[in-house]
Amino acid sequence: MAEIQLRNVGKRWGSFVGVDNFDLTIADKEFLVLLGPSGCGKTTTMRMIAGLEDVTEGEILIGGKVVNELEPKDRDVSMVFQSYALYPNMNVYENIRFPLRVRGIDQSTHDEKVRRASAMVELDDFLHRKPAELSGGQRQRVALARAIVREPNVFLMDEPLSNLDAKLRVSTRAQIKNLSHELAVTTIYVTHDQIEAMTLADRVVVMKGGVVQQVGSPTDIYDKPANAFVASFIGSPAMNLMDGAMSGGTFTAPNVKITGLNAPDGPLTLGYRAEDASLASDGNGQINAPIYTLELLGDATMISVRVGDALVSVKADKTYRAEIGDMVSISVPNEICHLFNANDGARIGE
Numbered sequence: 075m076a077e078i079q080l081r082n083v084g085k086r087w088g089s090f091v092g093v094d095n096f097d098l099t100i101a102d103k104e105f106l107v108l109l110g111p112s113g114c115g116k117t118t119t120m121r122m123i124a125g126l127e128d129v130t131e132g133e134i135l136i137g138g139k140v141v142n143e144l145e146p147k148d149r150d151v152s153m154v155f156q157s158y159a160l161y162p163n164m165n166v167y168e169n170i171r172f173p174l175r176v177r178g179i180d181q182s183t184h185d186e187k188v189r190r191a192s193a194m195v196e197l198d199d200f201l202h203r204k205p206a207e208l209s210g211g212q213r214q215r216v217a218l219a220r221a222i223v224r225e226p227n228v229f230l231m232d233e234p235l236s237n238l239d240a241k242l243r244v245s246t247r248a249q250i251k252n253l254s255h256e257l258a259v260t261t262i263y264v265t266h267d268q269i270e271a272m273t274l275a276d277r278v279v280v281m282k283g284g285v286v287q288q289v290g291s292p293t294d295i296y297d298k299p300a301n302a303f304v305a306s307f308i309g310s311p312a313m314n315l316m317d318g319a320m321s322g323g324t325f326t327a328p329n330v331k332i333t334g335l336n337a338p339d340g341p342l343t344l345g346y347r348a349e350d351a352s353l354a355s356d357g358n359g360q361i362n363a364p365i366y367t368l369e370l371l372g373d374a375t376m377i378s379v380r381v382g383d384a385l386v387s388v389k390a391d392k393t394y395r396a397e398i399g400d401m402v403s404i405s406v407p408n409e410i411c412h413l414f415n416a417n418d419g420a421r422i423g424e
């Protein structure tokens with residue numbers, strides 16, 4: 075049983091707040107992803123759970139026990155870092171076995187444990203090689219096997235895929251997802267890549283400036299971003315956001331007029347997702363503007379237009395063709411609109 079509780083956890087260095095009032099219970103066997111831009115406090119949060127960083131305030135509990143004062147080695151957590159930190163003079167077998175040796179685990183069990191872990195990450199054929207003789211993806215799999223072999227109660231993974239090229243990242247991501255399903259161990263995974271977060275997580279925590287912005291399932295966060303920051307961070311492309319003004323239920327911005335909305339008069343940020351909008355026949359849509367750019371994505375054609383300072387887009391059929399400068403009309407029905415307070419970005423309404 076490895077439920078993790080963070081009770082109002084904070085980290086300060088002098089007056090600088092790295093993590094503020096982090097309060098969350100992570101269920102046993104949950105896969106939780108901490109997501110946010112560089113410097114938002116993800117790594118610091120994870121290092122506090124691992125015991126590599128003291129907490130300034132609050133309590134951390136693992137399996138119901140306060141661990142604030144426990145050394146990292148006594149917390150029963152296994153970490154996988156962005157840099158693989160393998161021992162260059164040991165072969166793959168010895169690298170994977172290392173945690174068993176330092177923990178004084180019964181020698182007679184080592185071989186079976188190492189072979190089971192290496193099979194899980196498909197390294198059986200590489201056990202005799204030194205790290206220098208492996209690709210980046212294979213090295214990261216050694217690091218994963220080394221974390222698995224200890225059979226910990228908690229996995230902590232800090233951007234484990236970020237040193238891999240795009241293709242390897244996708245296949246290793248799939249492998250991590252499959253492993254987490256098979257091992258069913260509570261996992262906290264740090265990334266700044268929203269696709270990784272969406273594909274791996276049971277729940278995602280979006281952070282900014284040391285402060286949690288939203289906690290929810292990938293679907294919750296995608297469908298109902300709690301504020302404009304989360305909306306702009308999740309999705310590929312991110313949500314289109316337009317600054318404009320509401321008056322009597324009508325939103326206006328340069329080239330935009332949307333009627334029948336429910337928000338108070340005054341400045342407003344309105345968002346919609348490119349795939350929810352569609353092209354309308356001439357002048358019948360809510361956005362009418364010349365094409366700024368047109369991108370062929372293979373499965374779709376993405377068309378972007380300018381709205382004030384912002385570029386907003388619509389996903390059209392893959393066969394759609396037009397020229398830059400041609401007028402387009404984009405249909406943005408009320409039900410796809412997300413409304414945000416123009417000052418603090420908070421979501422308005424459902």
Ligand SMILES: Nc1ncnc2c1ncn2[C@@H]1O[C@H](COP(=O)(O)OP(=O)(O)OP(=O)(O)O)[C@@H](O)[C@H]1O
Nearest residue numbers: 087090092110111112113114115116117118119266
């Ligand atoms: N030892 C330290 N002393 C002072 N400030 C620190 C220290 N360690 C981290 N910080 C600051 O705390 C903030 C959060 O850092 P953290 O490493 O947790 O961010 P992150 O979200 O993991 O970013 P990245 O994706 O770049 O790793 C940053 O502004 C960082 O500069």
